[in-house]
Amino acid sequence: QGTRDHHPAHVVLRDRLLATAIACFKRHGAAPLDTPVLELRETLVGQYGEGAKLIYELQDQGGELLALRYDLTVPFARYLAMNKVTKMKRYQVAKVYRRDNPATTRGRYREFYQCDFDIAGQFDPMIPDAECLKVIHEILSDLQLGDFIIKVNHRLVLNGVFAVCGIPESKFITLCSTVDKLDKMAWEEVRSEMVAEKELCPEAADRIGDYVKLQGGLELIEQLLQDPKLSQNKQAKEGLGDMKLLFEYLTLFGITGKIRFDLSLARGLDYYTGVIYEAVLLQQERQPGEEPLGVGSVAGGGRYDGLVGMFDPKGRRVPCVGVSIGIERIFSILEQRVKASGEKIRATETQVLVATPHRHLLPARLKLISELWDTGIKAEMLYKKDPKLLKQLQYCEDTGIPLAAIIGEQELAGGVVKLRDVRTREEVRM
């Protein structure tokens, strides 16, 4: 339940998508890491808040208590701490496991891919953070998914906002999840959740509302740096300083056109400590008859400076910042697009079918195909002693093989092969 076999055409399309992401990660000098699917239960417990109940645990069959990994970030942090690595730019593409209520029609599975890029190390501020945003920008551009925007915020700015609105620090994290709903809910609804569930006084909620509804670019950062209340708050000032530097670097990268400082972005995970971001595809105008494309968050991430220290016995911190590309959601979009375009995804890459038009020519086929394989040509033949030529050509059409290398008695005697273009039916002897 909640898992699926990925049939060949699916794997081919997914690999196209992954190849784009991996090419970008390599372009940015990231190294591949591969960690086990199994982690110690104690490594995962306590990292995911509410998510803890979704962890798959292994039966106690003697020995260590194990669980299936829940994401790739915690294993990466565990790896860094365990190997005392203090600097690393790595990518990892692998399956993760969550005992969620599967909603397979909406593309939510219990086994699904994550595709992560992270930069660990103590560096000058905002340079790796800016690179993470550049990585998202490159991948979404390369995939040609249509228009998108990357929302950016900073946990310290949010903390500052909460503080100057008179909220006690104990409510900061739980308020983040309420604020985060502003992209799906109207302010009125968010406000009543704040008052009814989070027990804020209506005035405090309204003060928060004045801030978190703000969106903009560099000019908004400048404006908030002048804000009489925020400019007095240490965390807000630090966060806004980071944001200003970040925008400077993003300007040099030439990508600010798709970046939006959005104070309502909060991200669910507790471990973020600095810049956070999320890329969303913008609703495209649909052609008549076309299926509506699932629009939403397709990448996200942020800075988490405290996680590695949790796995180090001496608590040594390794600051990290990273990106996770929402492969499964992007895949659903690409799949719908392929469907709409009528493109037929080939499951194989075979270039030529070795065929014979007469009986008793299996030896000739075996010899020729062996020569082709040995020269690196992707070739197939039917596993039949004496197949009909029509069946062989039909197989080419069914599986998209573009060429047929045909040897009849005449060709065999002349030491040639008839090469046929399956689509145009043109033939040449060679």
Place this chain on the structure above:
Amino acid sequence: QGTRDHHPAHVVLRDRLLATAIACFKRHGAAPLDTPVLELRETLVGQYGEGAKLIYELQDQGGELLALRYDLTVPFARYLAMNKVTKMKRYQVAKVYRRDNPATTRGRYREFYQCDFDIAGQFDPMIPDAECLKVIHEILSDLQLGDFIIKVNHRLVLNGVFAVCGIPESKFITLCSTVDKLDKMAWEEVRSEMVAEKELCPEAADRIGDYVKLQGGLELIEQLLQDPKLSQNKQAKEGLGDMKLLFEYLTLFGITGKIRFDLSLARGLDYYTGVIYEAVLLQQERQPGEEPLGVGSVAGGGRYDGLVGMFDPKGRRVPCVGVSIGIERIFSILEQRVKASGEKIRATETQVLVATPHRHLLPARLKLISELWDTGIKAEMLYKKDPKLLKQLQYCEDTGIPLAAIIGEQELAGGVVKLRDVRTREEVRM
């Protein structure tokens, strides 16, 4: 315990190896399949004989009872039956799980890769079987692992041998595992196991010995077809007929030089029903001071015509034949070889480091690196505002980056870049 993190240089070397295998599978028209790590426990139970106790089971957290896959063959058979697929050539490279006693020094892990190629479908005899042997031959040749031999036998020939030696059918399978030890043990030892543990009379054991010590090529097949006893046994005759046809096809493929009909090859798994094979590397002469290379079985497989039917409610059979490449063992050999050669495996593919020799040039670096990324060039820079040039060049040497693109104030003013070959220290302006 028994698992490991694959650090970057490890992944890079492993991916080289896998790329060779996958290129071969694609050359033979195989399509990729990806099945879940999780299978229903009932799918796995009863498939692995003694191996059953090594299956990792998941905690019963409500819902279905699950386990981690033990190999890729059973999930493939389950996939074919579940989707009523009657013809498929597929490959799969993925991790499998066994609660074995880890012997990590000898490369035995609880989580390890398998790399499988299988052909399912009802076809004319021995054509797909011959292709599987060709696939092993190509991969081992492409990997340049040194000399190898592929031992081939047939379960029906073995059954025939046992039958004509007067062994009751109930002992056939258990005797296979004893016979299979002839590659590691002397005949005397194998014989005493047959007599003491398998309760054969010494004469029967000797009669078996006369057969299973035989090795050869086509001439041995012809000889056994004339054997007064075997030629009277239906199974032996059928198996030898298959072998003769197989050798005919292998001759056309030009690979009989590395094929050896070996009557002692039996293979452990119960589900084989026809041709079986195993590739072994031959002991290479060692250079003085060189580590001994782990020599042994590096690929194997065979025909299993009954497995898919076990997963079909109506028992419909889909004949299959396949190959499993022993990635982990081959990897250990390659790793030792790389170590011996002193080759340094780069963890990244970065082509150029963007560097500056003076202070206050971070903006120039960010602009240039962004241009390089956008043109598809793999580029890195240090995440420091004002790094020393020496540190930047040192980073190139440490990580194997061949080029440094240097922009100083002069270059910036002249609109040029100084491109430096890190190894030769040659510089050109461009």
